[in-house]
Amino acid sequence: MIGDAPRSPHTRVPGWLENDEENAIVENARAIPEYGLAINIGVEYGRSMSDFVKYMPATAKVYGVDIAPLEAYTKNLLEAKLDPPPLIPGNSADPDTLKLVKKLIKTRSIDLLFIDGDHSYNGTLADLNIWTPLVKVGGKLLIHDVAVGPSPEHPTHVPHELHHDVRRAIDVWKSQSGDNWQVVKAVHTLLILERIH
Numbered sequence: 001m002i003g004d005a006p007r008s009p010h011t012r013v014p015g016w017l018e019n020d021e022e023n024a025i026v027e028n029a030r031a032i033p034e035y036g037l038a039i040n041i042g043v044e045y046g047r048s049m050s051d052f053v054k055y056m057p058a059t060a061k062v063y064g065v066d067i068a069p070l071e072a073y074t075k076n077l078l079e080a081k082l083d084p085p086p087l088i089p090g091n092s093a094d095p096d097t098l099k100l101v102k103k104l105i106k107t108r109s110i111d112l113l114f115i116d117g118d119h120s121y122n123g124t125l126a127d128l129n130i131w132t133p134l135v136k137v138g139g140k141l142l143i144h145d146v147a148v149g150p151s152p153e154h155p156t157h158v159p160h161e162l163h164h165d166v167r168r169a170i171d172v173w174k175s176q177s178g179d180n181w182q183v184v185k186a187v188h189t190l191l192i193l194e195r196i197h
């Protein structure tokens with residue numbers, strides 16, 4: 001329920017992000033270069049999208065992909081005085097959705113890919129296999145809801161069952177993608193990687 005979702009301290013848009021995770025998203029949005037490109041898979045109420053719009057350079061572009069009709073997204077961004085970027089409707093694991101996005105971005109590669117859509121093992125693995133090849137060397141991959149054990153900052157954290165599925169998919173994808181990707185850090189359940197080859 002949207003009414004239960006906490007609001008962003010940055011934009012006041014609601015969504016299911018921990019504040020420290022969102023701070024890391026903001027930091028990475030700020031690092032997107034001029035005329036850069038971000039893709040946000042899984043938009044829902046628009047919390048992460050609002051961070052991209054607010055903090056990436058005005059010359060950069062972000063596109064959202066979501067399988068569900070998102071009634072609150074446009075309203076929430078407008079309330080935050082942010083221009084809602086276009087959404088590509090569809091299943092992110094469907095090659096036709098990729099085709100729609102490629103029509104928009106043409107041959108450009110991605111500076112920042114944020115995956116926060118289908119949290120099942122198969123869905124996450126499909127997202128990783130389909131979308132990460134479009135990320136440029138030096139670009140970032142942020143994945144939400146990844147199982148991480150209790151940490152000093154979150155001593156009582158017990159990962160949700162789905163977070164383990166996301167973790168397993170990442171482990172399988174990473175073992176198949178050679179040394180192309182390097183983990184930068186994990187912030188709570190947000191895993192950040194950089195493409196190095």
Ligand SMILES: C[S@@+](CC[C@H](N)C(=O)[O-])C[C@H]1O[C@@H](n2cnc3c(N)ncnc32)[C@H](O)[C@@H]1O
Nearest residue numbers: 015042044047048066067068091092116117118
């Ligand atoms: C956890 S929410 C995203 C939250 C958002 N990133 C935020 O910061 O508030 C997950 C979203 O992913 C979408 N989704 C789930 N499976 C999907 C799929 N296969 N393709 C595209 N979107 C999907 C859902 O409709 C939902 O809106």
